[in-house]
Amino acid sequence: MKSFDRPAKIFENEEALRDEWQPNELLERENELNAYHSALSPVIRGAPPKNIFLYGKTGVGKTVATELLLEQLESDADRFDDLDVSSVTLQCNSLNSSYQVATHLVNELRPSDRPISTTGYPQQTVFNFLWDELERIGGIVIIVLDEIDNIGTDDDILYELPRARANGYVENVKLGVVGISNDFEFRDNLSPKVKDTLCDDEIEFSPYNANELQTILNQRAKFAFQPDVLTCDTIPLCAAFAAQDTGSARQAIRLLYKAGEVALERGDERVNEHYVREAEAILRRKQIERGMRNLTTHGHVVLSAVTIMEMQNNTPARTREIYPEYQRMAKAIDLDPLVERRIRDHLRELSLCSVLELKEHNDGYREGSYFEYQLNTSTNTVINVLMDIDRLMPIVSPIKSKYG
DNA sequence: GATCCACAGGAAATAGTGGCTT
DNA sequence: AAGCCACTATTTCCTGTGGATC
Incomplete structure (x- = not known):
């Protein structure tokens, strides 16, 4: 068992970066x-x-x-x-x-x-x-x-x-x-x-822009970090990431927190922009994984179907191509397949929580607009999550052994 | 130019679950 | 236990869309 060490000092009071921390003033509003x-x-x-x-x-x-x-x-x-x-x-x-x-x-x-x-x-x-x-x-x-x-x-x-x-x-x-x-x-x-x-x-309340986020982060950082731990580009980069994405202070603060934790893990005494980028990738992956775990069984099967198609280089794929694969897999685990209309909804949900990436086409042959789906993360990440779900074993483990 | 095709997604109906009052 | 009540997930039916086809 790894011991709980206390390496470089980075945080002064990391509570100030937690979600539940309530500031006693609200900046930039x-x-x-x-x-x-x-x-x-x-x-x-x-x-x-x-x-x-x-x-x-x-x-x-x-x-x-x-x-x-x-x-x-x-x-x-x-x-x-x-x-x-x-x-x-x-x-x-x-x-x-x-x-x-x-x-x-x-x-x-x-x-x-x-x-x-x-x-x-x-x-x-x-x-x-x-x-x-x-x-x-x-x-x-x-x-x-x-x-x-x-x-x-x-x-x-x-x-x-x-x-x-x-x-x-x-x-x-x-x-x-x-x-x-x-x-x-x-x-x-x-x-x-x-x-x-x-x-x-x-x-x-409008989204915060990058400058406003910097003000907010600076104030939190004063409480949270030891003096001179942050390099000068750390906060601007956190602010820029969050401003680009949602303009949310919560997101910016989480990112800064994570960057600090990554630096700590590496035994570094400074938090620089590389750790911010790393933290950004970690948080994004975590969010997607959370999205994958919180699905219903049918949602999981739909995801498995897209995964195997991705491994066979058959993605991006449209609903009507995914549907037969889904039906096959559902039957394999003794699950009554749902109608195609419902699969449309499941695919839509999967792309809403960024598990799948969705491409819209308006140049369809003999039709109006339609969507194509593909995975938004590596197949390995998806398979690892799906492997944890017992019910899916019969369909996921063959995929893993065949391609993994 | 009217009609058709194949898709996305809205709306209403239905099934199944579980809690409430009497 | 019967008869309500509301919820979630689903099915069924349907409308709208935009290029292709006749």
Whole structure:
């Protein structure tokens, strides 16, 4: 067993690079913070809060801005006896209906020893639970729905919440909704009645550019690294990678963190640009591997089919070429093959999580546009991941022994 | 120029699962 | 246990597209 050594000192306080680290100020977002601040300010006067809609990609400061401002607001409100302000935040990450948002909100508000089940009740019952809980809290309650775009077009909850008081469902509580969305189009797809009520104030968070990312990274690096550990091109390169890809501060910070770890592993005392490039490749591969592991069985079989076609140099391949290969493999492991339409969806999902690379063609022979798929990583990486899945053994191990 | 082909993907229907109330 | 309720994954049916074909 390798011992836990303590070689070169690189990190001073690496916690500052973790996702859960909460900075006590938000850099490069003055305009957004000002707008947000004034949208919340009616609350301190005891007025019903406005409904606020934030949108922008992940990692551009929406959630941090909300945490900082609400913390400030609640502590400022404490100074006034006639003000009773509280807030609830719900991550709507994997909640794709109003019903689920409602049940999870109820559970967020209830004492944790008597949660309700997230299925089984009629929708109206769940809403009634929700009104009861909110009424119990009273005062002004700000409800933050993070990543609310996951609920798609089922937006009942966004209609009911802002109107609960007007409709007489609650009396003693004033509700404000803060909706946070990663998806710019989400707002357009809301039903008109929701758009009216929910979108009093809209604040857009744009992606960070490379300069802004550098400012942010510099500030984190001051806490995180020993002095003079970073070479002068390290932070600019991290910033450039992240700015090019998503403009996300989270991505930039993860990259910097990883680069530090790679340097540490090599026993180097400085973090230079080579480690950044290496870290970038590692993170990209990790993301793809994660995508591959989180598939359903059918997804795995589709991936296996593309893999074997790639090894036979038959890629890029289109759906109709992949489908027979998929059918053959599914039967080989005693799985009822799905219809072709469904395979289209699976292939689409695989390219969305960057496991497959997709090429669009508009120059088709006797047809309109169509797609071709191929692997986005080396066949070895894919096979290694697929080998870990027991069910796939009968189809993957022959591939491995034949070509590996 | 109308019609056809083969594809992508939307929409609605269906199957199967599991929790709820009565 | 019966009758609801909602969810996920899937199937079935259908529309739109853009070049090829007649």
